Amino acid sequence: MAVGVSAVSGFWVEWVAxxxxxxxxxxxxxxxxxxxxxxxxxxxxxxxRGRRGRAWEAxxxxxxLFSVLTRPQIPVAAAHLVTTALALGAAEACDLLAGxxxxxxxxxxLVVAGGxxxxxxxxxLVAGERLEAVVVGxxxxxxxxxxxxxxxxxxxxxxxxxxxxxxRRELLEAILxxxxxxxxxxxxxxxxxxxxxxxxxxxxxLGRRVWVELGxxxxxxxxxxxxxxxxxxxxxxxxxxxxxxxxxLRSSGVARGRSGSP
Numbered sequence: 001m002a003v004g005v006s007a008v009s010g011f012w013v014e015w016v017a018x019x020x021x022x023x024x025x026x027x028x029x030x031x032x033x034x035x036x037x038x039x040x041x042x043x044x045x046x047x048x049r050g051r052r053g054r055a056w057e058a059x060x061x062x063x064x065l066f067s068v069l070t071r072p073q074i075p076v077a078a079a080h081l082v083t084t085a086l087a088l089g090a091a092e093a094c095d096l097l098a099g100x101x102x103x104x105x106x107x108x109x110l111v112v113a114g115g116x117x118x119x120x121x122x123x124x125l126v127a128g129e130r131l132e133a134v135v136v137g138x139x140x141x142x143x144x145x146x147x148x149x150x151x152x153x154x155x156x157x158x159x160x161x162x163x164x165x166x167x168r169r170e171l172l173e174a175i176l177x178x179x180x181x182x183x184x185x186x187x188x189x190x191x192x193x194x195x196x197x198x199x200x201x202x203x204x205x206l207g208r209r210v211w212v213e214l215g216x217x218x219x220x221x222x223x224x225x226x227x228x229x230x231x232x233x234x235x236x237x238x239x240x241x242x243x244x245x246x247x248x249l250r251s252s253g254v255a256r257g258r259s260g261s262p
Contacts, residue, residue: 008039008172008173008176009173009176009177009180010037010176010180011037011038011039011068011176011180012035012037012038012039013038013039013040013041013172013176014038014039014040014041015041015042015043015169016040016041016042016043017042017043017044018042018043018044018045018046018060019040019042019044019045019046020045020046020047021045021046021047021137022040022041022042022045022065022066022067022137023067023121023123023135023137024047025040025067026038026040026067026068026069026135026137027123027125027135029069030069030125030132030133030135031125034069036068036069036070036071036133037068037069037070037180038068038069039066039067039068039069039172039176040066040067040069041064041065041066041172042065042066043060043061043065044058044060044061044065045058045065058139058141058146058147059143059145059146061143061168062141062142062143062145062146062157063139063140063141063142063143063146063147064138064139064140064142064168064171064172064175065137065138065139065140066137066138066172067135067136067137067138068086068135068136068137068176068179069133069135070082070133070134070135070136070183071132071133071134072131072134072183072186072187073187074131074186074187074192075131076124076126076129076130076131077230078186078192078230078231079122079124079131079134080107080122080230080231080232080242081186081192081195081196081230081231082122082134082136082183082186083107083108083120083122083136083231084104084182084195084196084199084231085179085182085183085186085195086120086122086136086138086175086179087104087108087109087110087118087120087138087199088104088178088182088195088198088199088202089175089176089177089178089179089180089181089182090102090110090118090120090138090140090175090178090179091103091104091110091202092178093171093174093175093177093178094110094117094158094171096174096178097166097170097171097174098158098161098162098164098166098171099162100112100158100161100162101202102117102118103202103203103204104199104202104203104204104205105203105204105205105246105248106203106205106206106224106227106233106246107231107233107243107244107246108120108121108122110140111156111204112156112161113156113161114248115154115155115156116141116147116154116155116156117140117141117155117156117157117158117161118138118139118140118141119138119139120136120137120138121136121137121138122134122135122136122137123135123136138175140158140171141155141156141157141158142157142158142159142166142168142171143157143159144157144159144160145157158171182195182198192229193229196227196229196231199227199231200226200227203227204248205224205233205246205248206224206225206226206227207223207224207225208223208224208248208249209221209222209223209224209248209249210222210223210224210235210246210247210248210249211246211247211249212233212235212241212244212245212246212247213244213245213247214241214243214244215243215244220235220239220241220244221249222235222236222237222239223235223236224246228240233246
């Protein structure tokens with residue numbers, strides 16, 4: 001894959017052969033006052049990260065690894081909706097380009113038939129009560145064998161499902177187009193509700209019994225009933241979960257998922 005800089009769907013895109021972490025790189029750009037929307041794509045990441053700092057190292061040129069620097073005009077409490085917008089946009093792009101429609105596994109995975117296709121990781125810069133920037137990254141398994149060995153059993157690649165080769169550059173263009181669509185909606189009156197309604201329709205989590213492991217190690221169990229207006233998960237009994245690792249329960253075992261992304 002050739003490296004270079006180009007404009008795609010209103011985004012300034014730089015594609016590099018290798019970096020440490022596309023999220024870390026764009027966070028540094030954001031702190032320096034860099035303009036948005038800017039996209040950094042890498043064929044290989046030495047220090048890719050998932051939730052809670054977990055390492056995520058994909059085979060070179062096998063995945064679509066990218067991050068987007070955005071400066072959305074939304075409240076700090078709604079920053080998680082940028083993750084939702086990218087996940088939903090990617091699901092729609094996979095459908096348009098490859099005929100595969102992933103579902104959204106709360107909080108930040110794309111899954112197909114229970115296998116993890118992609119993970120999303122968002123990191124925010126906040127000044128006082130103002131959201132200065134959100135850098136949101138995605139690692140999407142494109143080619144067979146893309147996932148690291150420790151995740152291979154639970155992962156799936158887009159080409160495994162569609163049965164044909166997928167061009168990563170075309171896939172990126174499709175994702176950015178749909179992401180731009182949803183971000184424009186999120187910043188309008190009533191747009192956040194429209195995004196969340198689409199996320200509900202595409203959810204792999206709602207209507208299922210789940211375990212949710214919180215950051216302090218606490219585990220909740222119950223029926224995932226809904227998303228609140230900020231995208232938090234609502235469990236039966238009125239319990240609200242802002243962040244956590246979700247395990248889908250099923251009669252013959254569990255469907256586990258860990259998020260990995262740039």
